[in-house]
Amino acid sequence: MSVCDEYYEWKWNAINLRKNYNLSCSNDNYLSQQDSCNTYNEISDACCFDHGVNKQYASPMPWIGIYVAAASLVCSLTMAANVFHGFSHRKLWFPCRFFTLNAAYLTLLGVAMKLPVDLSAGMPTPVDQLAKLTSTTFMCTVIGEEELPLQIMKNNWDATDHFIQKGEKRRPKFLKELLDKSTSFMGVARFDSDKVSSVYFVEFPNCWSLAVVTLTSIAIALPNIKDDKVKWLIRSVSEGLVYAKLVEKFLNVRSDMVNIRNAADSVWLGVDVFRMWLNEDLRKIAREGINSAETLKKLADIAKNMNGDPKEDPLNWPINLIAANSMYRISQTVLQDHEDWTHQTDETAMTSILLQAHEGSNETLFEQLSIMIADILCACLTNLPRVINMKFFCCGVEKRENSVLHAAQLIGEMEEILKILQERKLPSLDTADKLAYIDEWRDYVKANPVAFTSLNNDGTSSSGSAVLVKCRRLA
Incomplete structure (x- = not known):
């Protein structure tokens, strides 16, 4: 008692x-x-x-009550802002944009949880008891605020299914027709020869998009090519560059690639819209050309005589000089460097292409350039499963929604093409990162030409198959 x-x-x-x-x-x-x-x-x-x-x-100290009330007010306002932001932007969940579990908010939560966590003794008055009960309710609300985005994102995959179906309706059919022309990866090795010197005696690294843009520009400039074929090639390449640029953005992360990718973007804008390679009218070159050999020589001369101010650091060179260097090397390779092609079949041999070019068979050269472009794009797109996988986990919760939905749409758009590419044999490079660079591919394929002269029929599939299956399950 x-x-x-x-x-x-x-x-x-x-x-x-x-x-x-x-x-x-x-x-x-x-x-x-x-x-x-x-x-x-x-x-x-x-x-x-x-x-x-x-x-x-x-009785609780008055100052504790003031601190708890202030912290609870701040947390409540920020959670309300999350709810408003979610509804106003039609989010699939309430994004943790304003109220996040960082150091500042953890401190506020520590103060706000003082009553229900630290003060375990009974409260003497109904008002104190109500305050403690309210704080306990607030604690449950905070926990729910943080768990709700994760629960909805894991359980609400109906949206990703919708975007996969949306992608299936937007499959790049022209790109698919172009890639069907590829029978190997040999075009990756043949588009640029080591026997051709650079215009400015500086070796630039290649990138997927610049090689494709330069080859397409050469094909457009060939004489006596039907306009519908030229339009088909441009549209096919336009669809392919969308995905090639994604690969470069996520995987070509070296600093020396940035300016080269910018050069490819700038040149392609002129080619796609105006049929202009820099300031040169490709349609005019095609009309004035007598045969393919003359056109190739003219393009090489234009590139060689390109005006510009080479900087000491090639990474800071003007875009037009980078594009000119690519045009010179590739046009000279197609025209002169045929020694590496002599051991191939007549269908793809460089010797055969040169003979047909001198005989005026422009259509055949156009077809061979299209196959080379297809080979390069096929090699590039074998990296796309890695890009899709990265988009699922590349950023925080508040930014992941758009990334996940874009990845889901990519699966829908490219699943058919990637299923075909997964049967191709990939180079056995030291790391997967090297597969993202065209120069690594070129060196390996040149060193092992027999392994890449035709489709892989030995049952060996690329590592992209497993990644694609994993991405499909995530979606």
Whole structure:
């Protein structure tokens, strides 16, 4: 029994004694009454002291309440902002843009959780009890705020299915027709010969898109090619460059590739819209050309005489000089460098192409250039499963929505093509990162030409198959 309980019991007994027996302080019972009164007073004083102490320490400190209220207000406002942002932008979940579990908000949560976590003792008044209950409810709300995006993102995959279906309706059919022309990866080795020197005696690294853009420009400039074939090639390459640029953006991360990729973008804009390679009208060159050999020589001369100011650091060279260097090397390779082609079949041999070019068989050269472009794009697109996989995990929750949906659409668009490419044998390079660079491919294929002269029929599939299956399951 507590001191206060004893106090109230003594008080009740004293009242009853005074009421029922009308006790007085006579000589006979004075001592016993005096002892009772002294004990009563001592207990009363102790109870009052104990009650005051309990009241003081059982009540939450005012400053704790102020801190908790302020922290709770900030957290509540930021969570409300997340909800408003989610509805206004039609998100699939409430993105943690304003309220995130960083150091600042963890500190605020630590203060806001003071009542339900640290103060485990009972609260003496209904107001204090309500405050503790409210803080407990707030804690549950915070936990739900952080778990909701993850729960919805894992369970609500209907949106990704929708984007996969959307991609299936937008499959690049012209690109598929172009890639069907590829029977090997040999075009990766043949488009640029080591026997041809650079215009400015500086070796630039190649990139997928610049090689494709330069080869397409040469094909457009060939004389006596039907316009519908030229339009078909341009449209096919346009579709292919969309995915080639994705590969370069995610996987060609070396600093020396940035300016070269910019050169490819700039040149292709002129070729696609105006049929212009830099300031040269490709249609005019085609009309004035007598045969393919003359056209190739003219393109090489134009590139060689390109005006510009080469910098000491090739990475800072103007875009036109980078494009000119690519045009010179590739046009000279097609025209002159045929020694590496002599061991191939008549269909793809460089010797055969040169003979046909001198005989005026422009259509055949156009077809061979198209096959070379297809080989390069096929090699490039074997990296696309890695890009799709990266887009699933490349960023935080608040930015992952668009990335995941884009990856899902890529699966729908390219699944048919990637299933075909997965049967191709890939170079056995040291790391997967090297497969992202065309120069690594070129060196390996040149060193192992027999392994890449035709489609792989030994049952060996590329590593991209497993990655594509994994990405399909993630979607």
